[in-house]
Amino acid sequence: MEKQIPRVSLIKFLRHSIDILKNPLPFHRQNFEKHGDTFRLMIGFRKSVVFSRDAAFARHTLQKNHKNYTKSKIQTEDVAKYVGKGLLTAEGEHWKKQRRLIQPAFHKKQLTSLLETVLEAIQAELLKIKTGTPQDIFPVFNDLAFQTVVKALFSSAVSPSEIKRLQKITEETQQMLVKELRQPYLKWWFHVSGKLKSVLQLTADARGILRELIHERKLSNKKQGDLLDMLLDARYEDGTAMDEDQLIDEILILFTAGHETTSNALTFTCELLARHPEVQEKILSEVKKAPSKSENLMEYMKACPYTKQVLEESMRLYPPAYFIDRVNIEEDTFNGMRIPKGTNLLFSLHEIHIHPNFWEEPEAFKPERFSEGSGKYSSHYYPFGAGPRMCVGNNFAMYEMVLAITEMVSKYKVSTKTTPIKILPLITMKPKDAILEFNLRE
Numbered sequence: 001m002e003k004q005i006p007r008v009s010l011i012k013f014l015r016h017s018i019d020i021l022k023n024p025l026p027f028h029r030q031n032f033e034k035h036g037d038t039f040r041l042m043i044g045f046r047k048s049v050v051f052s053r054d055a056a057f058a059r060h061t062l063q064k065n066h067k068n069y070t071k072s073k074i075q076t077e078d079v080a081k082y083v084g085k086g087l088l089t090a091e092g093e094h095w096k097k098q099r100r101l102i103q104p105a106f107h108k109k110q111l112t113s114l115l116e117t118v119l120e121a122i123q124a125e126l127l128k129i130k131t132g133t134p135q136d137i138f139p140v141f142n143d144l145a146f147q148t149v150v151k152a153l154f155s156s157a158v159s160p161s162e163i164k165r166l167q168k169i170t171e172e173t174q175q176m177l178v179k180e181l182r183q184p185y186l187k188w189w190f191h192v193s194g195k196l197k198s199v200l201q202l203t204a205d206a207r208g209i210l211r212e213l214i215h216e217r218k219l220s221n222k223k224q225g226d227l228l229d230m231l232l233d234a235r236y237e238d239g240t241a242m243d244e245d246q247l248i249d250e251i252l253i254l255f256t257a258g259h260e261t262t263s264n265a266l267t268f269t270c271e272l273l274a275r276h277p278e279v280q281e282k283i284l285s286e287v288k289k290a291p292s293k294s295e296n297l298m299e300y301m302k303a304c305p306y307t308k309q310v311l312e313e314s315m316r317l318y319p320p321a322y323f324i325d326r327v328n329i330e331e332d333t334f335n336g337m338r339i340p341k342g343t344n345l346l347f348s349l350h351e352i353h354i355h356p357n358f359w360e361e362p363e364a365f366k367p368e369r370f371s372e373g374s375g376k377y378s379s380h381y382y383p384f385g386a387g388p389r390m391c392v393g394n395n396f397a398m399y400e401m402v403l404a405i406t407e408m409v410s411k412y413k414v415s416t417k418t419t420p421i422k423i424l425p426l427i428t429m430k431p432k433d434a435i436l437e438f439n440l441r442e
Contacts, residue, residue, distance in 0.1 A: 003336035005050060006035035010042040021182050025350065025425055032351060038337065049344045053351035055358065055380035060334050061326050061345060062387035069326040072344055078180060082173040082203050083256050084249030087392060097236065099392065102250065105230035106392050111399060113225050114152050115297040121151040122404050126411060129438050138267045138434045141404075145263040146170070148400055149254060154213060155224040162209055169206045170255050173199055178426045203252075210248045227254075254393070260428050261320035262397055266404055267431040268318040269311055272365050273409070274417040274436050279367065283307050283409045284441075290406075301402050309367040311401050312374050315383035317365065318421075322350040322429040324385060349382050350429065412438040 008031050013020075016027050028051060031039050037054040052058065061069050070076070070091050080089040087098055104110065125144035129137070146167045150158055158166075176199040180190065190196040214228070223229050231250065235241055242250070273280050283306060290303035324347045332339040339345075354362040358380040360369070374381055384391035391397070415437040422432035 001336070002338050005337055006039045007048075008035070008039055008041045010045065013041060013043055023423070023425055025423075028348060028351070032348075037355075049346050050339075051346050051348060053348045053355060054335075055352050055355070057334050058324070058347040058352065058382070059379060059386065061328075061347070062324065062382075062385070062389070065332065066387045066389075068329050068332055069345075070329060072325040072327050074181060074325055078177060079256075081200070082177060083252040084245070086246075086249040086253035088253045088257050095389075098246075098250070099388075101234050101236055101242065102231070103392055105227060105234060106396055108395055110230060111396055112298055114227070114396075115399060115403075117151050117155065117226070118148050118400055119293065119297065119403055119407075121148045122400070122407055126404075126407055129408075129412060131412070131438050131440050134435045134437045136434055137270055137436050137438075138263065138431050141266040141270075142259070142263040143167075144404060145259040145266065145400070146255070148262075149258045151226075152396070153227045153251060153254065154217075155226045155228075157216065157224070157228075158213060162213075166206055166209060166255065167259075169202045170259070172202055174256070174260065174427060181427075206252065207248050210251055211244065214244060214247065257391070258393055258397070260430075262400060264318070264320040264428055264430055265311065265315055265397075266401060267434050268421070269314040269401070269405060270408070270414060270436060271417075271421045271431060271434055272310075272314055272317070274414045275421075276365060277414075277416050279310060279365075280409055280414060283310065283406065287406050287410050297403075301399060304402055304406055305371075306367065307402050307406055308398065309370040311398070311405065312370040312383070313365060313367040316353045316359075316381060317363075318423065318429055318431075319349045319353055319383055320428045321383075321385065322425060323348055324382070352380055352382070355380065411441060413441055414438055 020027050031041070031051070032053055038050060038052040038057065040048050040050050042048045071089070075089050076091055083089065085094065087095065087102060090098055122144060125140065125147055128140055128143070129135075147163065150163050150166070176190075176196070180187065180196075214232075217224075217228055217232065228251075231242065231247060233241075273283075283304075286304050286306050290300050293300045326345045326347075328339055328341060328343055328345070331341045352358070356362050358377070370376075374383075384394040384397070417436065422434075424430040424432040
């Protein structure tokens with residue numbers, strides 16, 4: 001017998017619309033607790049979204065039957081109009097072609113050559129932390145993550161003013177996208193007021209900066225060993241290279257997806273360290289026993305498994321990409337539920353990561369639960385997504401974050417804090433009011 005998906009009415013959605021605009025997670029939690037792991041939310045008279053925290057359903061959609069599912073228009077159209085058709089927003093054969101081309105650039109062996117550049121960028125940005133006074137740490141990590149991505153892509157070819165401009169544009173387009181998604185009823189106003197047009201002009205400006213950097217690199221005939229070189233050298237199966245517009249799309253995706261998720265994860269990790277001083281000391285002890293960074297950075301990171309566990313646990317509790325959306329191409333069924341063709345599905349990674357069926361003490365911060373590696377939890381732990389569309393830059397992100405946290409803990413002690421951690425769920429799960437105090441270690 002067909003299992004009916006519980007329905008949350010349009011009236012209830014509209015009644016909570018202001019709260020949802022500020023933070024939708026409590027509303028979703030309330031519905032999950034009332035209706036179970038999957039429910040249908042009516043967001044219009046004939047329009048609905050199926051929300052789920054059923055890890056088996058997510059695995060079915062993202063892995064086992066992934067060929068029948070595509071990303072929603074949120075990514076393929078709404079996000080794509082700002083960043084183009086790169087790995088994050090592309091679909092079908094175009095995505096497969098791009099994935100095959102780009103994946104080798106993010107292989108562990110290739111990334112080894114970038115680690116020195118990444119470390120230098122991290123060390124320079126950590127110097128900006130003020131000591132002895134409370135400060136919002138998110139801007140520091142936001143700058144650190146953006147600088148790291150830019151330096152990994154372009155080495156030293158990009159000027160500070162260009163970096164600042166690219167970062168400002170990236171952040172403004174993200175803010176506009178959030179407004180469009182959370183306030184679809186104001187879509188007409190965004191057009192009429194010229195707000196959308198002005199933000200799209202900013203993205204055109206960013207493309208212009210990137211185009212110039214690409215031209216300069218091609219004319220120089222010099223290899224920098226950075227990601228731009230790898231992307232310029234990459235070849236499709238027929239021997240051709242990416243055209244310039246596609247290359248710019250991919251770079252914009254790396255800026256958007258690569259810096260914000262990392263800065264979020266690093267900030268939440270620091271917030272957790274402030275509330276668990278014993279974990280800070282354990283990381284420091286691990287760093288002191290690790291081999292010298294100057295000899296072999298990869299070996300140094302291998303000697304810091306606990307730091308990686310801390311980051312994995314942080315991303316369990318505060319997954320930067322806290323939901324995954326899909327739409328089915330043809331009708332499907334799962335566990336007795338009929339999924340009509342074209343159903344909008346939204347999987348809450350945040351809820352899956354703290355589901356009591358999967359985790360002991362799900363709301364507790366326990367890095368040691370990952371002592372046997374994250375693979376133990378692969379059926380219900382998706383910090384970088386799952387299936388064929390798992391984030392191509394997951395290794396790069398982990399290397400960057402391990403280096404950032406070990407460097408930070410080696411240099412600073414985060415003062416103990418006991419207040420609850422605040423969140424701001426936008427396109428990604430962002431920290432809110434991450435006010436922490438740092439002091440230099442003796």
